[in-house]
Amino acid sequence: xxxxxQIYSDIVADIxxxxxxxxxxxxxxxxLMLSYEASRGTVRKAVDMLQERGYVQKIHGKGVFVxxxxxxxxxxxxxxSFQEMNERMGRKVESQVxxxxxxxxxxxxxxxxxxxxxxxLVKIKRVRNIDGENVILDVNHFVAxxxxxxxxxxxxxxIYRYIEQQLGLTISYSQRIIEAQPCSDDxxxxxxxxxxxxxxVVKNLTHLYDGRLFEYTESRHRLDKFYFTDIARR
Amino acid sequence: xxxxxQIYSDIVADIxxxxxxxxxxxxxxxxLMLSYEASRGTVRKAVDMLQERGYVQKIHGKGVFVxxxxxxxxxxxxxxSFQEMNERMGRKVESQVxxxxxxxxxxxxxxxxxxxxxxxLVKIKRVRNIDGENVILDVNHFVAxxxxxxxxxxxxxxIYRYIEQQLGLTISYSQRIIEAQPCSDDxxxxxxxxxxxxxxVVKNLTHLYDGRLFEYTESRHRLDKFYFTDIARR
DNA sequence: CTTGATTTGTGCGTATGTATG
DNA sequence: GCATACATACGCACAAATCAA
Numbered sequence: 001x002x003x004x005x006q007i008y009s010d011i012v013a014d015i016x017x018x019x020x021x022x023x024x025x026x027x028x029x030x031x032l033m034l035s036y037e038a039s040r041g042t043v044r045k046a047v048d049m050l051q052e053r054g055y056v057q058k059i060h061g062k063g064v065f066v067x068x069x070x071x072x073x074x075x076x077x078x079x080x081s082f083q084e085m086n087e088r089m090g091r092k093v094e095s096q097v098x099x100x101x102x103x104x105x106x107x108x109x110x111x112x113x114x115x116x117x118x119x120x121l122v123k124i125k126r127v128r129n130i131d132g133e134n135v136i137l138d139v140n141h142f143v144a145x146x147x148x149x150x151x152x153x154x155x156x157x158x159i160y161r162y163i164e165q166q167l168g169l170t171i172s173y174s175q176r177i178i179e180a181q182p183c184s185d186d187x188x189x190x191x192x193x194x195x196x197x198x199x200x201v202v203k204n205l206t207h208l209y210d211g212r213l214f215e216y217t218e219s220r221h222r223l224d225k226f227y228f229t230d231i232a233r234r
Numbered sequence: 235x236x237x238x239x240q241i242y243s244d245i246v247a248d249i250x251x252x253x254x255x256x257x258x259x260x261x262x263x264x265x266l267m268l269s270y271e272a273s274r275g276t277v278r279k280a281v282d283m284l285q286e287r288g289y290v291q292k293i294h295g296k297g298v299f300v301x302x303x304x305x306x307x308x309x310x311x312x313x314x315s316f317q318e319m320n321e322r323m324g325r326k327v328e329s330q331v332x333x334x335x336x337x338x339x340x341x342x343x344x345x346x347x348x349x350x351x352x353x354x355l356v357k358i359k360r361v362r363n364i365d366g367e368n369v370i371l372d373v374n375h376f377v378a379x380x381x382x383x384x385x386x387x388x389x390x391x392x393i394y395r396y397i398e399q400q401l402g403l404t405i406s407y408s409q410r411i412i413e414a415q416p417c418s419d420d421x422x423x424x425x426x427x428x429x430x431x432x433x434x435v436v437k438n439l440t441h442l443y444d445g446r447l448f449e450y451t452e453s454r455h456r457l458d459k460f461y462f463t464d465i466a467r468r
Numbered sequence: 469c470t471t472g473a474t475t476t477g478t479g480c481g482t483a484t485g486t487a488t489g
Numbered sequence: 490g491c492a493t494a495c496a497t498a499c500g501c502a503c504a505a506a507t508c509a510a
Contacts, residue, residue: 028474029475061474061476064475
């Protein structure tokens, strides 16, 4: 682990464990320089990361103040998979793979993914059950050339973990689009909709470190189970 | 304008105006150092900002590559007001102020805003009309002690502009929550719902530079007119 | 009102490491 | 091996905001 990353994650841990609580001032740059035997630039990089990710607010001439109340579920910005998120929140979650097939990119997909029409994809459809109700339908499309060996066993667990740890690919960033859509036939077939006629769709275009797109996913959420939060800065 | 900010905004302009297009490599750090007579740290800070905001992707040993296709409506992360956003997209937009009153914080508001119950607030309710339809209902609650002189004339324009330019306050960050809710009576009264029974609610807790909360806003969108996009990083 | 101490902001320079081609 | 390009880390100087003496 890098030095700045060490400082960063130590302070994150201090906030999560309530050693620093909301409105506390964290140690000044010079104090951190001493305690970590680091240069000012290194310390500043760590604190800048904390601010970007919504943990703290720096105020010129005063200090650096903690924003979040301790630990909490707060899903700040970042790519977090369904599996990772719900593990953190301690919910009873099950995934059921209802489809896994090799398909060719149709017109809509090839446009969205900027791929040649007919390019081979692996399509996975999963139903997410939270506390006894089917509330999310995930439809993934992976670029077959990049992601090999996707089985039902892998799909039942965390696909991201498989991709990063087994295939050794580095996931870097994702463009995310959130919108509402009328329910599709699939929604009605797989989800417990309780009469609701729309779903919230989170589209994800996920890219590797070198910029190659490797996945297009639609995550279709029942209206009353959707929740998204982040921190925006001017 | 700072030096790093100058470099940053020059490159943003180059991307928006398609002088750099998707997958182009921008000048290397050493080239930017020469052309701006800047140190490496300054150049790197500018490029880091570009990456954080989703304009580029840095790849170790190769260069820095442009992600976005030129200009476009892409609503990247950041606090952008309704007014600012639609001005960019060239839409025909009208705002109607349907309520403006001094109120006291009730239990729900005082909890959400972490204020004393009964604290004085300025409540503004506005209907947003886009291309002839009422599709957004904005309900703002400003802390009266911080935001004075809010009139109907100000509310009809950009309140943010008034706050920053007239009152001289610096808006810094905002916690944003997105979720769906069943329609309220107000939604039915003010919006053209076309039979839809839910709205998407964007809650904003906006803070000043010194960390003081000055606004709680609910922006209630008709399902089919809601759209949100950003870039998430690992 | 002024001064000084503290703290963050901006900018410079340098050295060394690591990934790519 | 070598050149190029980004990554990490160190150091220094001065500016600007805040606060207390």
